[in-house]
Amino acid sequence: MEKLIKNALKSAKADHIEIRVNEGRGTGVSYVGKELESIGESSMMGGCVRALVNGGWGFVAFNDIEDLPRYVKMACEQAKLVGNKDVSLAETGIVNDIVKTQVDLDPADVSLIDKHDLCQKYNNIILSSKKIQTSSVRYVDSHGTLYFANSEGSFIVCENIFCGVSVMAMAKDGMDVQQAYNSIGDLRGYRKVENFEESCEEVTKRAVDLLSAKPVDAGKYTVIVDPKLCGVFTHEAFGHLSEADFIYENQKLREIMKIGKRFGSDELSIVDDGTLVGEAGYNKYDSEGTPTQKTYLIKDGILANRLHSRETAAKMNEDPTGNARAIGYGSEPIVRMTNTYMESRDQTFEDMLAGTEDGIYAKGSLGGQTNTEMFTFSAEEAYRIKAGKICEQVRDVVLTGNVFETLMNIDAIGNDLVLYGGLGGCGKGGQSPLRVSDGGPHIRIKNVTIGGR
Template sequence: MEKLIKNALKLAKADYAEIRIQEGVNTSVAYVGKELENIGENTIFGGCVRALFKGGWGFVAFNDIENLPRYVEMACEQARFVGTQESQLAPIPVIHDHVKAKVGIDPADISLTDKQAICNKYNSKILSSRQIQTSNVRYLDSHGTVHFANTDGSFIVQETIFCGISLLAMARDGMNVQQAYYSVGDLQGFSNVQNLEQNVEEVTKRAVDLLTAKPVTGGKYTVIIDPKLCGVFIHEAFGHLSEADFIYENAKMREIMVLGKRFGIDALSIIDDGSMAGEAGYNKYDHEGTPTQKTYLIKHGILTNRLHSRETAAKMHEQPTGNARAVNYAYGPIVRMTNTYMEPRDYTFEKMLSEVDNGIYAIGALGGQTNMEMFTFSAEEAYLIKNGKIQEKIRDVVLTGNVFETLMNIDAIGNDLHIHGGLGGCGKSGQSPLRVGDGGPHVRIQNVVIGGR
């Protein structure tokens, strides 16, 4: 395949061109309630050509490799048709590499029957509670290989093995319906979906307990968020604002996201790191062949970097960060996060808790939305804090606010970093779900607006 790709690239009549070919196998199992809704395997094969001429991009996706020279020609024709300016791409090293996947237990060595059995076991355990109305258990694994080459001379082969599962329990008491959720998914192999009986019990109990939890009283609170909610907050509310294509195209955000500006206390650092092997957002190279790296977006409270493709880095006179990613071969790469998290500090959870007289402990995130710098997130579960101790469970806890004000209101950062993957993923510009990781430690925030009754 290498010879075929390189020969096709020699025909490119453009300032720059690249070919990306993806092949792989996906396995999925899904239970909804008592029904086995889906089980099976499917294969993936396809590729794309991207060409740049005078600042204009041409893009062609395909499912057969026999006509690769023609696809290169088509992409170059498209680029020449739209190109009217100077092509700008930040330089990167020419790389020849083959990245092999490393996992403890390869899901390919586990039969489809055994995968179904583990899903059925977890699903049956959820449904065994009489207050559970329905359940949803989904399993997914994928083996993929991406071949990448460009006219600079790089040729990179990257293998990945992803495996994960999600568990959802929905409890009902009359018109009162509550749900709880757990998901794991990363590049560490089949072992991460084994022995989750305790997680299944916790999800089931959490859904049932929410039926009797009191709705929160709205107002401003001191809030401690757990590592999972911290990760969702950092990813959704701040991470997307750090993607350079968004900043470059938005005059208001260019005024706000000025490098060197203070965004929080000295203890606050936010990182995106695609080089964390085993985590859901790991790639050694992005889909432009740029090595991934540890990028401090905020360091000691100061905005220091943003996430770049080669094009955005060139246009903004900054360095590429290895964040050009595509959800699959049918799409061109755009600026995306990898593993995004808040760096831990030295606060213990117990100390953080002991200093709160009246507040809320918010755990996990069921969902939310962002609009520019404004955010709204719903916590999976929450508890009142009184005089430094966790009290009764509450529900319907919705956190809202301005991300920049919220970052400035962080006054304690924990020492217990956790990074989460899962079966969900990131969505942007119609490309979803892209595997990512996010996380952080426990974090305490002052003056958080909580919606409620």
């Protein structure tokens, strides 16, 4: 493989050229209700060539590795047709490396029958409740090897072993339908998915309990957010605003996101870190061969950095951060997050709760949307807080607001940071789901607008 790729690079007539080749295999098992919807194993082999000529990019994806020199030529010819642009790449250095993944148990060493039986067990736990109308259990694993080479002399081989499971319970009482969900998935191996029984029971109970919860009254509240919802907020509401391709192309955002500007209290720090081994968003190198790193987006309340590819770093005269990621060999690298989280501080959840006279405790996320600085998120579950104590459960809790105002309104940051991966992922530019992790500690936010009755 190495000889084939390097020989193909020698034939390239371009200012810069990259070759990525992926080979791998994977397993999938899916239950919906009582039915086994799908089960099987698959393999894949493919690659791509990306060429830069006179400021124009050419991109060709392929499955026939033996014809690689022809694809290199095609990418160079494409690039010539769209040239005459001002494009440069920030320097990253030449890298030659082989990266192996260490796992507790390689899912490739577990039989398909055992994987099926595990999913069937989880599905039966969920369906054991009489109020559960239907369920979903999905298992995925993959074992891939990525070969990367560029015309500067880098050659990298990276192994990745991913494994995860997601479960969903849908409860029904008359016309009232409620659901609950949980998912795990990262690069640590198979052991983690073997012990998900308690989560299946918790998801089932949560879906049933929501049937008797009353809708929340709309208004402004002090809200305590759990680590999972903190992570979703950090990723969706602020992380995407830190991606340099988005900033560079948006004049309004360039004015807002000025390095050195205050975005929160001295306690607030937000990080993107692709070097966290085992997490879903871990990569030693990005899809351009740039080493990943720990990047402070906000440091002690001040905007400190943004996330870059080599091209955006050169455009903005900043350093590349190792955040150019492609979801697969059929896609070009774009600026993406890795493991994004809010750093923990010294507050305990108990102290945070005791200091809240009247508010809401919001846990998890059912999804949401962002529009530049405005966001809307739906909590998976929520409870009223009265006189420092968690009281009755409420539902239909939708948090809305301006991300910059919300960051300023964080008045307590917990000491219990947790990172979450899972089978979901990040979507951008038609590339979804890209494996990432996000998280944070419990945080308390003043004056949050909650939609409801």
